[in-house]
Amino acid sequence: MMACMIAVTPRTTLGRKPSRGTHDEAKIHAILDEALICHVGFVDGGQPFVIPTLHVRVGDGLYLHGSQRSRMLGVLRAGATACVTVTLMDGLVLARSAMHHSMNYRSVVVLGTAEEVRDREEKLRVLDALVEHVARGRSRETRAPDEGELQATAVVRIPITEASAKVREGPPVDLEEDYALPFWAGVVPLRLQVLPPIADPRLRPETPMSDAVIDLLRACST
Amino acid sequence: MMACMIAVTPRTTLGRKPSRGTHDEAKIHAILDEALICHVGFVDGGQPFVIPTLHVRVGDGLYLHGSQRSRMLGVLRAGATACVTVTLMDGLVLARSAMHHSMNYRSVVVLGTAEEVRDREEKLRVLDALVEHVARGRSRETRAPDEGELQATAVVRIPITEASAKVREGPPVDLEEDYALPFWAGVVPLRLQVLPPIADPRLRPETPMSDAVIDLLRACST
Numbered sequence: 001m002m003a004c005m006i007a008v009t010p011r012t013t014l015g016r017k018p019s020r021g022t023h024d025e026a027k028i029h030a031i032l033d034e035a036l037i038c039h040v041g042f043v044d045g046g047q048p049f050v051i052p053t054l055h056v057r058v059g060d061g062l063y064l065h066g067s068q069r070s071r072m073l074g075v076l077r078a079g080a081t082a083c084v085t086v087t088l089m090d091g092l093v094l095a096r097s098a099m100h101h102s103m104n105y106r107s108v109v110v111l112g113t114a115e116e117v118r119d120r121e122e123k124l125r126v127l128d129a130l131v132e133h134v135a136r137g138r139s140r141e142t143r144a145p146d147e148g149e150l151q152a153t154a155v156v157r158i159p160i161t162e163a164s165a166k167v168r169e170g171p172p173v174d175l176e177e178d179y180a181l182p183f184w185a186g187v188v189p190l191r192l193q194v195l196p197p198i199a200d201p202r203l204r205p206e207t208p209m210s211d212a213v214i215d216l217l218r219a220c221s222t
Numbered sequence: 223m224m225a226c227m228i229a230v231t232p233r234t235t236l237g238r239k240p241s242r243g244t245h246d247e248a249k250i251h252a253i254l255d256e257a258l259i260c261h262v263g264f265v266d267g268g269q270p271f272v273i274p275t276l277h278v279r280v281g282d283g284l285y286l287h288g289s290q291r292s293r294m295l296g297v298l299r300a301g302a303t304a305c306v307t308v309t310l311m312d313g314l315v316l317a318r319s320a321m322h323h324s325m326n327y328r329s330v331v332v333l334g335t336a337e338e339v340r341d342r343e344e345k346l347r348v349l350d351a352l353v354e355h356v357a358r359g360r361s362r363e364t365r366a367p368d369e370g371e372l373q374a375t376a377v378v379r380i381p382i383t384e385a386s387a388k389v390r391e392g393p394p395v396d397l398e399e400d401y402a403l404p405f406w407a408g409v410v411p412l413r414l415q416v417l418p419p420i421a422d423p424r425l426r427p428e429t430p431m432s433d434a435v436i437d438l439l440r441a442c443s444t
Contacts (some may be wrong), residue, residue, distance in 0.1 A: 011269060015333050016332060017344050018332070025443075032439075036311060036325075037232065037243070037309065037311065037327075037432045038230065039261040039263075039307060039309070040272070040273035041261075041263040041270035042270055043265055043268075043270050046303070047303055047305070047333065048235060048263040048265050048270050048303065048304065048305045049263060049331070049332065050261050050262070050263035050272050050305045050306070050307040051304050051307065051331075052261075052307060052327065052329050053248040053311040054325065054337075056416070058227060080267055080323075081268070082270065083270045083271050083272045084272070085261055085272035085273065085274060085393070087259065087261070087274040087277055089258060089414070090258065092258075092357060094356075094357065094360060094432065094434075094435070095364070095366055096364060097365040097367075097371075098349060098361065098364040098365065098367055099349070099355050099366070099371045099375065101352075101353055101356055101360075101368050103258075103276065103356075105259075105260065105274065106273050109271070109272070109273075113406065125320055127320060128320070130323075131323055132319050134230065134314050134316075134317065134323055134325075135314060135410070138316060138323075141406065142317070142318060142320040142323070142444055143297070143318060143319040143320065143400055143403055144320055145319075145321050146322055148330050149321045151320075153321065155426065171420075171423060171424070172422055173325055174389060178365055179424055180426075181365055182426075182428050182430075183363045183364055183365070183427065183429070183432070184363065184427060184431055184432035184435065185285075185421070185422040185424075185426060185429075186419050186420050186422045186426055186435075187419065187420045187422075188357070188416055188417070188419045188420075188423040188435055188438065188439075189415075189416075189417040189419075189420065190258075190413070190414055190415065190417070190420075191412060191415050191417060192311070193410040193411075193412065193413050193414070193415035194410055194411070194412060195410070196407065196410075196411075196412065197408050197410045197411075198393075198409045198410075198411065199406070199407070199408040200393040200394055200407040200408045200409075201393060202393070202407075203238065203355075203400055203406065203407055203408065204402075204404075207405070207406050207407075208403060208404075209406055210316065210405070210406035211369055212316075213316070213406065213408075213410060216410065
């Protein structure tokens with residue numbers, strides 16, 4: 001079966017080290033799903049800004065949310081083009097030569113224009129999905145947004161149609177003559193570790209532990 | 223003693239949730255130093271791009287490097303204004319209400335224009351510092367850049383003069399009436415974990431283990 005590919009445009013044609021790049025939709029989606037946060041690039045008054053925020057992918061849409069008064073969402077809702085980048089750091093790559101040091105990583109760049117989600121039901125589904133993105137199962141353990149919160153929150157959708165992924169994996173690559181050098185070389189793997197939860201000091205003692213947190217700890221300890 | 227503050231400009235005036243923000247130079251530097259990578263925002267042909275890359279801070283300069291042929295460095299060296307953002311994810315904040323879910327994080331945004339580092343000695347010092355940023359002590363365990371590598375590599379400096387940090391920490395904050403809800407609430411701490419190193423398959427068996435890696439593992443296991 002052929003992998004589903006996202007269209008290549010002049011803006012997402014892979015430049016440097018194209019061997020690390022892909023437009024495979026399944027790979028792009030998997031990286032977007034694994035990353036907890038993204039960095040959103042936009043231009044305001046000629047100045048680029050890069051802001052970290054939570055995201056969630058639903059189908060072929062990438063969703064962001066925030067206060068109706070947020071500058072970032074204001075610029076995006078006005079129709080400005082954006083760049084959303086997520087990066088997973090997988091390891092430090094220590095080569096024998098200084099210049100061949102690198103990182104193992106998986107990153108995705110999505111270019112596009114945001115559309116505001118105004119439909120009440122779709123907005124609720126996206127806000128649910130954002131909570132699920134943080135911890136699967138958690139949306140069932142919370143009070144859902146009320147009308148005031150819904151009104152105060154803006155949700156935008158960026159279509160994942162112009163996107164590319166870059167992946168570096170595996171051992172360092174040194175110049176052939178450097179393999180004889182007496183320096184250790186290899187990869188130091190990195191991963192985001194989930195530590196034991198800290199209960200809110202105001203938690204009522206009879207409150208049962210969160211199933212979503214139990215599942216998260218279990219998933220991250222394997 | 224007064225903390226050293228970085229000047230506030232209209233572009234780095236804190237907008238939403240200013241209580242989370244600071245212009246304290248020591249805090250900004252500490253966050254830049256702890257973050258392994260940054261996300262660089264720049265504009266090319268009207269389109270914003272956000273690219274992950276290694277950085278290092280030396281004094282009040284933020285340094286980036288890459289191939290002379292890199293698009294990002296080409297745009298920056300041409301004098302375009304940039305935004306460099308680093309984000310440390312410290313925890314998932316699980317509130318009783320969906321809309322009060324959040325992240326604990328520390329982030330820094332630096333706005334500025336890059337200057338190319340052309341001085342040979344300064345360039346070597348920065349490339350050394352970049353290796354040290356990945357793993358302290360590692361620059362002594364590598365072959366230093368040769369003249370060809372130096373020529374092929376561009377290094378730029380962005381002054382850390384227009385910058386701000388944002389920090390969220392502590393337990394969730396729910397609406398007063400929601401504290402009675404029967405849902406678990408608290409923080410799930412996150413941290414970047416360093417896993418046991420994987421030697422390069424081409425490593426000569428007699429090569430001693432890297433002291434820098436041993437120190438890194440020791441520092442990260444506490």
